[in-house]
Amino acid sequence: xxxxxxxxxxxxxxxxxxxxxxxxxxxxxxxxxxxxxxxxxxxxxxxxxxxxxxxxxxxxxxxxxxxxxxxxxxxxxxxxxxxxxxxxxxxxxxxxxxxxxxxxxxxxxxxxxxxxxxxxxxxxxxxxxxxxxxxxxxxxxxxxxxxxxxxxxxxxxxxxxxxxxxxxxxxxxxxxxxxxxxxxxxxxxxxxxxxxxxxxxxxxxxxxxxxxxxxxxxxxxxxxxxxxxxxxxxxxxxxxxxxxxxxxxxxxxxxxxxxxxxxxxxxxxxxxxxxxxxxxxxxxxxxxxxxxxxxxxxxxxxxxxxxxxxxxxxxxxxxxxxxxxxxxxxxxxxxxxxxxxxxxxxxxxxxxxxxxxxxxxxxxxxxxxxxx
Numbered sequence: 001x002x003x004x005x006x007x008x009x010x011x012x013x014x015x016x017x018x019x020x021x022x023x024x025x026x027x028x029x030x031x032x033x034x035x036x037x038x039x040x041x042x043x044x045x046x047x048x049x050x051x052x053x054x055x056x057x058x059x060x061x062x063x064x065x066x067x068x069x070x071x072x073x074x075x076x077x078x079x080x081x082x083x084x085x086x087x088x089x090x091x092x093x094x095x096x097x098x099x100x101x102x103x104x105x106x107x108x109x110x111x112x113x114x115x116x117x118x119x120x121x122x123x124x125x126x127x128x129x130x131x132x133x134x135x136x137x138x139x140x141x142x143x144x145x146x147x148x149x150x151x152x153x154x155x156x157x158x159x160x161x162x163x164x165x166x167x168x169x170x171x172x173x174x175x176x177x178x179x180x181x182x183x184x185x186x187x188x189x190x191x192x193x194x195x196x197x198x199x200x201x202x203x204x205x206x207x208x209x210x211x212x213x214x215x216x217x218x219x220x221x222x223x224x225x226x227x228x229x230x231x232x233x234x235x236x237x238x239x240x241x242x243x244x245x246x247x248x249x250x251x252x253x254x255x256x257x258x259x260x261x262x263x264x265x266x267x268x269x270x271x272x273x274x275x276x277x278x279x280x281x282x283x284x285x286x287x288x289x290x291x292x293x294x295x296x297x298x299x300x301x302x303x304x305x306x307x308x309x310x311x312x313x314x315x316x317x318x319x320x321x322x323x324x325x326x327x328x329x330x331x332x333x334x335x336x337x338x339x340x341x342x343x344x345x346x347x348x349x350x351x352x353x354x355x356x357x358x359x360x361x362x363x364x365x366x367x368x369x370x371x372x
Contacts, residue, residue, distance in 0.1 A: 011041025038063030145301030169357030205274030288344030
């Protein structure tokens with residue numbers, strides 16, 4: 001069986017890292033895997049070398065800007081060249097090209113992964129009526145969480161049997177040990193460190209964590225909030241200004257894009273994630289795999305990942321004081337926090353491994369291939 005994956009970019013991000021892990025494990029399962037991407041990303045590390053190092057051929061389709069003609073023609077040629085049995089698209093722009101390719105005569109099966117609840121904070125949500133129609137044309141939809149499936153069925157009108165949930169999976173061993181001691185490198189020994197990772201944009205809720213810091217610092221003055229993530233829209237200025245207004249400029253540090261996330265996670269004491277909307281939340285399982293207790297917004301699908309009171313805590317969305325309360329509890333109860341981190345590692349190995357993900361996706365491929 002041969003599968004061609006199509007995705008917007010190959011720069012570090014949740015969907016892209018998910019695809020890398022998926023392709024690695026599909027290859028181990030004997031699936032001939034090819035990847036094509038539409039445009040070059042900005043602000044984070046390109047993943048093309050990682051795919052190629054894993055022996056996965058990668059093709060750039062030149063879909064910069066709003067041009068759909070060139071990438072569509074390139075994809076058309078690539079499909080003729082590679083002759084995949086299945087086209088698997090990821091993210092709306094790729095889904096649109098997958099649909100156009102189906103119209104132009106692609107005879108293989110088409111699987112579409114939906115990586116978010118696009119009605120909430122997606123910049124292109126005005127085009128949702130088009131994508132609802134497009135998703136109906138796919139042979140099978142993979143939803144990355146139960147929350148995404150519920151949205152696709154309830155709001156987009158997709159038949160429940162057409163949508164299958166497959167959670168993101170990671171390779172836990174990649175997160176078990178740091179490659180460097182960032183706490184010492186950054187001269188933060190002796191500090192209590194709360195960390196978060198995510199692109200700097202309002203939906204990720206960094207502002208909520210910054211607003212939580214005065215209450216945390218009042219009880220533990222040696223606490224610092226570390227924020228890692230690239231800043232494609234210069235939102236970091238807004239966040240830095242907020243920290244200054246709150247008198248927290250010495251307790252909030254921005255580290256930009258971090259290529260070594262395992263070492264970042266091992267450097268911190270507590271991982272906090274105040275996101276306002278997620279399709280899944282891969283960085284949460286990464287933090288759990290690193291053995292960290294987590295505090296996350298009480299929103300689906302984060303409530304599908306974290307077991308409240310066992311692997312971390314839920315905090316109320318948009319509520320800095322709720323985040324402060326949970327963070328303070330973890331900083332005050334170090335032994336219980338460490339036990340939560342260990343429990344989180346166990347949960348990741350059982351429910352969110354790349355191997356489990358790849359087997360589930362392969363089963364979908366085999367089903368649509370037989371039907372095709």
